[in-house]
Structures are given as C-alpha cells and as structure tokens.
Amino acid sequence: IFMAGVLAWPCRSHWSTWDRGGDIFTELPEDHMQASSARVHVHRPWRPSLVRSESVNADAASKTPRVASQSVGSLVHPHRLEFAGKQQLQLPVSSNHSLAAIQELGALNGSSVQAGEPGEKESKPNKTGLHLAIASCVLLLLGSGAGGALWWVYSNKKMKQKGSAKSKQKPRKVKPKPRPKATLHSKRQEPEKEPEKAKVSAEVQARAAMRIQAIFRGWKARQHIAATACACGPRPLLPDQKVCLLIECVSGTGMPDVNMLGGCDPFVEFRFLQGDPSKKPRGNVDEPARPERTVQTQSKNGELEPVWKEKLELRNVPNKADTYLQIILWDHNMTGNMVLGHSALTIQEALVGLTFDAKAKKKMNCAHTAKFMGLLEEGKPKKLPKTSVKCNFCYVEMVQFSIQVNKATKLPRVHTFGTCNGFVEVRIVKHDVKKKAFENYPDPDGCLWSAKTEVVHNELDPKWNASFKPVVPAYHGLQMQLILCDSAAPLPDTPICQAVIDLIDVVVGKPGEAPTQHKLKFSRLPQVEPSVDFKKTQLTMTLAFEQVFVAKSKPDD
Numbered sequence: 001i002f003m004a005g006v007l008a009w010p011c012r013s014h015w016s017t018w019d020r021g022g023d024i025f026t027e028l029p030e031d032h033m034q035a036s037s038a039r040v041h042v043h044r045p046w047r048p049s050l051v052r053s054e055s056v057n058a059d060a061a062s063k064t065p066r067v068a069s070q071s072v073g074s075l076v077h078p079h080r081l082e083f084a085g086k087q088q089l090q091l092p093v094s095s096n097h098s099l100a101a102i103q104e105l106g107a108l109n110g111s112s113v114q115a116g117e118p119g120e121k122e123s124k125p126n127k128t129g130l131h132l133a134i135a136s137c138v139l140l141l142l143g144s145g146a147g148g149a150l151w152w153v154y155s156n157k158k159m160k161q162k163g164s165a166k167s168k169q170k171p172r173k174v175k176p177k178p179r180p181k182a183t184l185h186s187k188r189q190e191p192e193k194e195p196e197k198a199k200v201s202a203e204v205q206a207r208a209a210m211r212i213q214a215i216f217r218g219w220k221a222r223q224h225i226a227a228t229a230c231a232c233g234p235r236p237l238l239p240d241q242k243v244c245l246l247i248e249c250v251s252g253t254g255m256p257d258v259n260m261l262g263g264c265d266p267f268v269e270f271r272f273l274q275g276d277p278s279k280k281p282r283g284n285v286d287e288p289a290r291p292e293r294t295v296q297t298q299s300k301n302g303e304l305e306p307v308w309k310e311k312l313e314l315r316n317v318p319n320k321a322d323t324y325l326q327i328i329l330w331d332h333n334m335t336g337n338m339v340l341g342h343s344a345l346t347i348q349e350a351l352v353g354l355t356f357d358a359k360a361k362k363k364m365n366c367a368h369t370a371k372f373m374g375l376l377e378e379g380k381p382k383k384l385p386k387t388s389v390k391c392n393f394c395y396v397e398m399v400q401f402s403i404q405v406n407k408a409t410k411l412p413r414v415h416t417f418g419t420c421n422g423f424v425e426v427r428i429v430k431h432d433v434k435k436k437a438f439e440n441y442p443d444p445d446g447c448l449w450s451a452k453t454e455v456v457h458n459e460l461d462p463k464w465n466a467s468f469k470p471v472v473p474a475y476h477g478l479q480m481q482l483i484l485c486d487s488a489a490p491l492p493d494t495p496i497c498q499a500v501i502d503l504i505d506v507v508v509g510k511p512g513e514a515p516t517q518h519k520l521k522f523s524r525l526p527q528v529e530p531s532v533d534f535k536k537t538q539l540t541m542t543l544a545f546e547q548v549f550v551a552k553s554k555p556d557d
Contacts (some may be wrong), residue, residue, distance in 0.1 A: 103515055169183040232510045234357040237319055242548040243395040244316040244473035249297050254386030255304040256340055258331050265332040266306050267299040268389055272317050277326045282375055283342040285328050299332035316398060318550045323347045327370045341372030341384050358507040360408040361476050384405040398548040399507060400471045402515055405453050406540045412532035414486045419458040421487040424452050430475045433500055438525040448472045455487040471548055478503040484522060497522035497534045515544035
C-alpha cells in the first residue's frame with residue numbers, strides 16, 4: 001500500500017471528485033483569461049495547503065484581462081463549506097471582485113479559479129494515477145505470493161536435510177531412570193514407556209549385515225579346518241614315533257672343585273644315541289656327537305651350585321627301547337673342556353606317563369634328578385655322590401604336513417601393462433605373524449621351514465600345483481604363512497599380501513586323514529603399506545598332516 005501511494009502521489013492533481021471525495025484543479029492559465037466571464041469552482045479541499053490568492057482584473061476600454069497575483073503564504077485549515085458539490089458564479093469581466101467572491105463563499109484555502117465560457121463542458125478527469133495504484137497493488141500481491149511459495153519450498157527442503165542428517169548420527173545411549181522407592185501410602189505408578197530407538201539408516205544396516213556374514217564365514221572356515229578336533233583329544237606316545245624332546249635344565253649341586261685356584265666352571269650337555277652308553281668305555285663321551293643330536297647349556301664360571309634355568313630341545317628323537325638320553329657334566333677351560341661325569345636313561349623313562357595335547361599351552365613334564373659317574377680318574381669310573389643336576393622333560397610330536405598350493409585367481413595388477421609374475425612363499429613359524437613386523441627373509445630363530453613355488457609370468461590366474469612335505473615340531477601357536485609375491489628378477493621380489501593358517505586347528509584333528517581343500521583370502525602384511533588392491537584375490541590349496549615314525553617318513557630337505 002505504501003508503494004502504491006508513492007507511485008500515485010505525482011498524479012494526485014488528476015484525480016476525479018468521486019475518486020477522492022473532493023476536487024483539486026490546476027492553477028489558472030493565462031490564455032484562458034480572454035474569456036468574457038469567469039467561472040469559479042468552489043470545492044472541498046483535500047488537505048491543508050499553501051494558499052495562493054489571485055484577483056482577476058479587466059480593463060473596460062480594451063477588454064483585455066490581466067492577472068494580478070498576491071502571495072498569501074499562510075497555512076490554514078480547510079473551511080467547511082455549506083455548499084454541496086460545486087458552486088458556480090457568473091461574474092462580469094469588468095468587475096474586480098473574483099477574490100472577494102471566493103472569500104465570501106468561505107473557500108479561500110485550497111480553492112482555485114479557472115476561466116472559461118459559461119456552459120462550457122468540463123474535461124474528463126485523468127485516472128492515470130488510479131491505474132498506477134491498482135497496478136502496483138496487483139504487482140505487490142503477486143510478489144508476496146511468489147515470495148511465500150519460494151519460502152515454503154526452501155523450508156521443506158531444509159527440513160528434509162535436517163532429517164537425513166539426524167538419521168546418520170549415532171543414537172545416543174539413554175540411561176534408564178531410577179525407579180522411585182515404593183512406600184506404603186504411595187500410589188501404584190504405571191511403568192514408563194521406554195523411548196523409541198533411533199532409526200538406523202539402510203547403509204548402516206547393510207554394513208552390519210556384511211560384518212556379521214564375514215564373522216560367520218570365518219567361524220565356519222575354522223570349524224572346517226578343525227572338523228575332527230572335538231573327536232581327537234590328547235594322544236599317547238606311540239612306539240617308534242619321533243618326537244621333539246623339550247629339556248629344562250634347572251640347577252646343579254655339589255660340583256667338584258677342579259680348578260687350580262678352586263671352584264668349577266660347569267655346563268651340561270644332552271645327547272641321544274642308540275645303545276646304553278654306560279656299557280661303553282668312559283661312556284663314549286670323548287667322541288663328538290652329530291650336531292643335530294646334541295645340545296648344551298651355558299657355562300657358569302666359578303660356581304659350585306650353578307643355576308641355569310635354560311630350555312633346550314632335541315628334534316627327531318625316536319621313541320625306541322634302545323634310544324638313550326645321555327647327560328654329560330663338563331668343566332669349561334680355555335685350552336679344552338674337561339669331562340666330570342655322565343649319566344644315562346632311556347627316552348621312555350624320561351617321558352614316562354606323558355601324553356601330547358595340541359591345545360594345551362603348558363605341557364606336562366617329568367622331573368628327573370641325574371646322578372653322575374665320575375670320569376676324572378682313569379680306570380673304572382666312580383660315582384660322585386654329592387653331584388646332581390635337576391632337569392624337567394616333556395615333548396611335542398614331530399608332524400609332517402602335506403601342503404599343495406594349487407592356484408590363485410584375480411591377482412592384483414602390479415606391472416604397468418596390468419600383469420603379475422606371481423609366486424607363493426610358504427613359511428611355518430612358531431610366533432604370531434600378525435603381531436610381528438614382516439621380514440623379507442625368513443627369521444632363523446622363528447621360522448622352522450620355508451619354500452617357494454615356481455614363478456608364473458604375466459598371468460592373473462596362475463596355476464602352480466606345487467607340493468611340499470615339511471616335518472616340524474607341533475608347537476603350540478604354530479602358524480603357516482603364505483606370502484603372495486611378484487617376481488622382478490634380477491631385482492628383489494616384491495611381497496604383496498599374506499594369508500595365515502593356525503596349524504593348531506589342523507594338528508588337533510585326527511592324523512592321517514585325507515587332505516582338506518581351503519580357499520583363502522589375503523590380508524595386508526604387518527607394517528607394510530599395500531601398493532595394489534588384493535581384496536578379490538583368492539588362493540586354493542589343500543592341507544593334511546600325519547605323525548612321523550622311524551621307518552615311514554624322513555625330514556624334507
């Protein structure tokens with residue numbers, strides 16, 4: 001409405017009487033003063049205005065009218081006219097009383113004088129301002145409607161965005177309100193309704209479903225690997241079976257004083273051999289044993305009551321009646337070691353009453369205190385009554401794995417032209433490879449065995465069909481690591497990813513069963529950033545195991 005008034009204000013003088021309830025006429029033009037008479041229009045004024053009073057004079061001789069203007073610059077309120085509508089006075093030209101006539105009518109303020117012939121028709125009022133005002137009102141209404149529509153669309157869109165953002169946020173955990181304690185006079189309160197759980201988006205539900213499926217598939221694969229684990233428990237030691245003898249040398253007492261300045265530098269050697277060494281001269285200790293059949297502790301300088309607490313092991317020890325374990329006590333010297341005494345017992349005596357349980361972390365052991373026959377003096381050996389060594393014995397089975405690496409599918413594109421020279425390196429380790437940094441070369445302390453397949457050049461779906469039969473001790477926590485590599489000969493090979501199998505899940509089963517096929521997915525190498533995408537790569541292999549006996553199998557070179 002304000003805009004309509006602004007647009008219509010310049011045209012206020014052209015409004016008609018019935019448009020505004022009163023008439024406002026223009027000033028008296030000079031060319032109309034030629035008329036013989038003047039027509040005076042008296043109107044009801046619109047508002048207070050600056051009044052200009054004019055007089056009309058005529059020269060009787062020449063009958064030429066002239067206008068004499070007097071400025072009366074005073075702001076006065078409009079008079080209430082007693083005349084309804086318009087009053088018209090016919091005044092002779094010669095008279096000079098137009099101003100007096102207007103004053104008598106009481107319409108000085110806001111009145112105007114217009115010359116003209118009597119009976120002359122009045123011109124039609126100009127309604128341009130009215131039209132402009134109506135047009136401005138219509139435009140204002142249209143603009144308001146368009147603005148309201150745009151605001152409604154924008155507000156709906158913003159509300160939808162807020163709703164989607166709230167659905168993506170994690171729902172807050174609502175702590176349950178503590179229930180008020182019941183009293184004798186308290187009324188029974190109805191249980192409060194639990195707040196509705198926040199709606200979870202479809203994307204989060206899909207991720208959760210995929211995660212649950214992956215966990216279930218992993219559990220099913222582990223159950224498939226150890227399908228017979230429940231049926232096979234601890235296994236007894238069988239005749240002619242090869243074992244890994246685990247020795248713990250604890251301490252010694254009553255060491256002989258053999259040094260020139262007093263004291264002794266003792267260490268203990270363990271070796272296994274066929275036949276009773278006590279029936280051989282000096283226990284056959286002067287002949288060196290084969291390296292794979294002997295182990296020894298560190299020497300304790302100048303101690304007559306040494307404490308070693310060292311763990312040693314002897315592999316591929318056959319459980320036969322004529323297999324003996326010989327314990328030799330030495331004195332360490334710079335020029336040459338001197339034997340103090342020896343003791344012997346059969347393997348069956350050392351492992352009496354023990355069984356093998358692959359799941360058990362702590363193995364059962366058999367304690368033994370060795371008494372020695374002295375070899376310090378030549379001739380018939382004499383007992384050393386005060387000298388003894390405390391030892392603990394246990395064992396794990398020597399098992400032979402049948403590994404066949406068949407093929408792989410969808411190898412990652414390593415080279416520039418989208419190819420890969422793939423091969424697989426198989427390692428059997430006794431530590432957790434997922435927690436230890438990856439090493440390009442096998443660790444001699446932790447890796448028990450390793451081998452590689454042939455390289456298949458420029459093939460994304462290679463077939464190796466490589467077979468391996470390693471013989472290793474069945475330690476607890478034993479793992480098989482299969483490493484997918486790319487050959488860049490003569491440059492160093494590039495390891496890509498790995499797959500890991502817990503061999504304990506295999507060893508707990510029944511030995512000697514048919515090989516089981518496994519389809520493995522690869523994972524990233526520990527502390528190595530993957531350079532290619534291997535999520536779709538899959539390895540197919542078969543795996544089985546059996547116990548090792550003296551006459552049936554030999555260690556794999």
